Amino acid sequence: MVENRPWLTFFSHISLLICVALICFPIYLAFVASTQTAADVISSPMSLLLGGHGIENYTAALTGSDTYAGGFSVSRMLWVTFVMTLIIAIGKIAISLLSAFAIVYFRFPLRNLIFWLIFVTLMLPVEVRIIPTYEVVVNLNMINSYAGLTIPLIASATATFLFRQFFVTVPNELLEASRMDGASAMTFFKDVLVPLSVPSMAALFVIQFIYGWNQYLWPLLMSTSEDMFPLAIGLRQMIGSGDGPISWNIVMASVILMLIPPIVVILSMQKWLVSGLIDSEK
Incomplete structure (x- = not known):
């Protein structure tokens, strides 16, 4: 009572x-x-x-x-940040879905060891591996490009783990029924697993969107041209480090503009976020 x-x-x-x-x-x-x-x-x-x-x-x-x-155009920085964030969020989900699918439904040597090696990378964030990653990106001439801003951040052990845990709960009868109907592995993945994973994908999209939108350290290294500054870097450049006057009203307007897209994403996908994180019957 x-x-x-x-x-x-x-x-x-x-x-x-x-x-x-x-x-x-x-x-x-x-x-x-x-x-x-x-x-x-x-x-x-x-x-x-x-x-x-x-x-x-x-x-x-x-x-x-x-x-x-600083004469920085927030509209350009918004575009760069939006594209970078979408590539990171969608890329993380796509790669994690495929890697989790391979780990759960394919039998190959050292499968569990590979999964735990992926999981161990949670202890190696970008800040830890930033020097070798930066060297690789420079050698590939990806400075001031969307590829340089996004590819090193796409892999996600967390998303792989979450999708793997969800795939384990999918009844084996669905797999057997698909095999009896002559469906290939990728057909089963596309027609069965992906539709069932939509709530989890939506929840992860919101989380990864916020993650990509707030990126600062890696874009600080990857963007040396004003045309490729995301908003987090542009705001820091607006404030500057000199003793000259600062238009704080313009800076605050830029801050408010930076807050709008994440708020819209969270509010528009709130139900999906809650469902994907706590729904135990999906």
């Missing part, structure tokens, strides 16, 4: 509201700053009310017309 305790419900809701306010206040502050002038932003104390320069600030950020913000 569920006990009815109004005071406990009230306390829980107040706690949640306080947590939401603490998390959202910096975002609200950045949005307010993006609608004010540069002088208003650096004034003390800064006004917490919306200003009247939002349209011109966002236009300047998208076009890169503000010289004090």
Whole structure:
């Protein structure tokens, strides 16, 4: 029986509201700053009310017309970041699906050893292997290219493990029925496993999209041209390291623009994300 305790419900809701306010206040502050002038932003104390320069600030950020913000075009950086993120997310899912399929449904020597070797790579993130990876990419002339930004980040031991664990739960009767119908291995993979894996694929897509969107260290090494700067690198370049004036209103407008795509992806795929992570009957 569920006990009815109004005071406990009230306390829980107040706690949640306080947590939401603490998390959202910096975002609200950045949005307010993006609608004010540069002088208003650096004034003390800064006004917490919306200003009247939002349209011109966002236009300047998208076009890169503000010289004090480095002249970086956020529209170009958004495109580079979006393409890079999609390649990373889709590439991780595709490779992980195939590798998990091979490990579960094919019998070959040292199969379990290969799986555990893939799993052990979780202890070797990009930061650990960054020097040899960078040398390989340079030797292949992939600096300032989408291939250099994405290929070293595509393989995913986590996604392979998750798909492998899901494939193990698929009834063997489906495989036997497919064989009796004359279906090949790839037909079984395409017509049976992939449709069953859609919730897991959607959940992983959201996770990997956020992962790719927030990449900083690897793109910092791979992009030396302004045309190939993702947003994380462009924002750092906008702030600069000198003592000159900084258009913080343009920087904050760029920050808000950077937040929009991940928020849209999470909100639009929220049901898929929850289903793929916690649904035990799929």
